[in-house]
Amino acid sequence: MKDSKVDHAAPGGRASATSRRALALLCTALLGGCASFSPDGGFAPVQNATQSHIQKEVVWARDDASRSQLQTRVDALLSQPLSADDAVQLALLNNPGLQASYFELGMAEADWVQAQTLPNPGVTLGRLTRGAEVEWDAELHLFLLQILTLPLRSQIEQRLFEQTRTGVTLTVLRLAADTRKAYFAAIAADETVRYMRQAMDAADAGAELGRRMAQAGNWSRLKEAREQAFYADTVVALARAEQASVQAHEQLVRLLGLENAARLRLPERLPALPDALAELPDIEQQALDQRLDLQMQRLAATALADNLGLTRQTRVINVLELGLIQSDSNLEPTQRGFELRFELPLFDWGQARVARAEAIYMQTLQRTAALAIDARSEVRASYAAYRNQYAIARHYRDEIVPLQKRISDENLLRYNGMLIGVFELLADARSQIASVNAAILAQRDFWMAQSDMQMALLGSPGRTALPPAIVSAPAAAGGH
Numbered sequence: 001m002k003d004s005k006v007d008h009a010a011p012g013g014r015a016s017a018t019s020r021r022a023l024a025l026l027c028t029a030l031l032g033g034c035a036s037f038s039p040d041g042g043f044a045p046v047q048n049a050t051q052s053h054i055q056k057e058v059v060w061a062r063d064d065a066s067r068s069q070l071q072t073r074v075d076a077l078l079s080q081p082l083s084a085d086d087a088v089q090l091a092l093l094n095n096p097g098l099q100a101s102y103f104e105l106g107m108a109e110a111d112w113v114q115a116q117t118l119p120n121p122g123v124t125l126g127r128l129t130r131g132a133e134v135e136w137d138a139e140l141h142l143f144l145l146q147i148l149t150l151p152l153r154s155q156i157e158q159r160l161f162e163q164t165r166t167g168v169t170l171t172v173l174r175l176a177a178d179t180r181k182a183y184f185a186a187i188a189a190d191e192t193v194r195y196m197r198q199a200m201d202a203a204d205a206g207a208e209l210g211r212r213m214a215q216a217g218n219w220s221r222l223k224e225a226r227e228q229a230f231y232a233d234t235v236v237a238l239a240r241a242e243q244a245s246v247q248a249h250e251q252l253v254r255l256l257g258l259e260n261a262a263r264l265r266l267p268e269r270l271p272a273l274p275d276a277l278a279e280l281p282d283i284e285q286q287a288l289d290q291r292l293d294l295q296m297q298r299l300a301a302t303a304l305a306d307n308l309g310l311t312r313q314t315r316v317i318n319v320l321e322l323g324l325i326q327s328d329s330n331l332e333p334t335q336r337g338f339e340l341r342f343e344l345p346l347f348d349w350g351q352a353r354v355a356r357a358e359a360i361y362m363q364t365l366q367r368t369a370a371l372a373i374d375a376r377s378e379v380r381a382s383y384a385a386y387r388n389q390y391a392i393a394r395h396y397r398d399e400i401v402p403l404q405k406r407i408s409d410e411n412l413l414r415y416n417g418m419l420i421g422v423f424e425l426l427a428d429a430r431s432q433i434a435s436v437n438a439a440i441l442a443q444r445d446f447w448m449a450q451s452d453m454q455m456a457l458l459g460s461p462g463r464t465a466l467p468p469a470i471v472s473a474p475a476a477a478g479g480h
Contacts (some may be wrong), residue, residue, distance in 0.1 A: 037113060042105045042165055049169045050092070053290075053458060054176050056085075058092050060102045070094070081265045084183050084447075087256065091179040092172065094257035101171050108157075108164035115157035119146045137327045156306045163299040170292040170459055175255065177455040181448045182252040187270050188444035189245035192437055196241045199433045200234050206426045207231035230430075270443050273397060277390055280383060286457055287379040293459035294375060297368045304361045308354075375459070382449070382456040389446040396439035404435040 043060045050058045061067040070093050077090045092098065122141035127134070146153075210227035213219040249261045258264065280286070288294065327335040411428045 037109060041102075042109050042161065043102065045165055046102075046105070046169050046172065050172050053173060054088070056089050056092055056176060058098075058172055061099055078263045078265070081267050082183070083267070084180055084271065087183040087252070088176045088179050091175055091256050095175060095255060096257055098172065098175055098257075101168055104164055105161075105168055108161040112154070112157040112161045116150070116154045118150065119143045133332070135327060135332075139326075152306060152309065156303050159299050159303040159306065163296050163303065166292050166296045166299065170296070173292070173458050174455065177451045179252070179255045180451045182248065182255050183266075184270060184444050184447040184451075186245070186248040186252045187266050187268075188440055189241070189248040190266065191269065191440045193238070193241045193245050195433050195437045195440070196234070196238045199430055200238050202426050202429045202433070203227075203231040203234040209422060209426075270440065270447065273390065273393055273443065273446065277387060283379055283383050283457070284376050287375050288372060290457055291375050291459035294368070294371055295459075297364070297371050301361070301364045301368055304357075304364050308357045308361050375456075379453070379456045382453040386446075386449045386453040389442065389449040393439070393442040393446040396435070396442045400435050401439050404432045408432050 041060070041062075047058055050056055059066060059070055061070050074090060074094045077086050077093075080086075082090065122139075122143075124137070124139040124141065126137035126139075128137065129135070206227045207230070210219060210224040214221060214224040249264065253259075253261050253264060256264070408428050411424065
């Protein structure tokens with residue numbers, strides 16, 4: 001007699017009508033469980049949030065065509081002196097680190113799609129012989145626990161994907177804020193270098209005049225040494241200012257994603273101060289409503305709550321498999337049946353897994369509360385610094401610098417009338433340069449404080465400490 005075989009995976013097998021119907025239902029379930037990727041990888045919400053918060057555009061360069069278009073826009077921005085908004089837009093288009101962070105969306109979406117996909121069935125084939133009898137066994141295994149928990153696992157991964165998307169948006173906004181601050185710092189550093197060079201010229205003139213007067217016997221060695229000491233200090237101050245300018249430019253170059261500063265063109269002066277500041281009486285509530293790190297923490301807490309529910313549901317039985325069996329023999333009639341495999345909870349009733357999940361969930365709730373307290377404090381502090389820096393910069397602009405200018409004009413008149421000497425005039429010039437330089441730094445600090453306040457309303461990346469247990473949803477509890 002010929003051996004008869006059964007192959008569930010190939011058409012034309014000798015499965016019964018019942019087995020064929022079961023396989024048809026399984027195939028339908030598998031097709032229904034196949035999830036697809038979104039066309040943009042979930043990037044549209046990041047674009048919309050960026051446009052909403054800072055009115056800037058972000059592009060995910062995933063192919064050569066989009067990279068070529070980005071390079072064209074980058075070249076257009078670099079062809080003229082950059083404004084603060086242009087610098088931010090350039091960084092958002094050209095920073096490779098930001099482009100790398102976009103691929104976190106791809107990884108998170110892949111986890112979400114995987115969580116929506118039904119597990120592959122297992123197939124077991126066997127051949128047994130006993131004398132002249134040859135027996136073929138075929139088994140089809142379905143992982144029931146993974147199928148039953150698929151909706152909850154998909155929900156967990158969806159929230160983790162949303163959390164990742166919020167984190168990427170926060171990274172975009174942080175880069176924009178850092179770029180704006182680096183932009184103001186670079187311009188202020190250039191202005192400081194220019195004024196320090198003027199101070200250097202004045203110190204050089206004073207030192208040379210003192211040396212000549214001392215040689216002529218009209219000045220004491222003490223006065224000459226003082227002028228020489230001031231000149232030496234000015235040399236060091238100028239060197240430090242030039243080094244600070246280099247560091248500020250390099251920081252801006254890194255954020256803009258440029259290879260060097262050769263193509264970087266900045267305006268000569270910082271933007272003028274606004275005429276007045278808008279009152280923000282509800283700034284704390286704005287922070288609680290808008291801060292993305294708080295949103296990430298809330299999403300993490302929600303995902304942990306779902307994960308806790310999954311752990312509780314599978315605390316007793318974490319392995320559940322259904323097997324469809326068909327056994328054909330050349331001597332006996334075909335045997336068909338099924339088997340159900342699960343673990344007996346004799347020793348491990350899942351208390352430890354549930355207790356750990358509950359502890360992680362409660363820890364996340366407390367971290368969320370702590371983050372809300374920090375958010376209120378940070379936004380209050382940044383708003384106070386914003387207003388104080390504005391008052392200081394405006395005081396320099398409206399009071400100190402005009403007074404120094406008036407003093408300089410008066411001293412120039414006194415010098416022309418031969419009432420004071422050249423050294424008094426040089427000292428007055430040095431004093432005026434110092435006040436102007438302090439005004440530049442105050443103006444820079446105001447614009448940087450404004451950037452800090454705007455970012456405090458939106459949050460900071462890296463603030464949310466996420467437990468490693470919710471990096472992705474488990475395939476099934478217990479690792480099965």
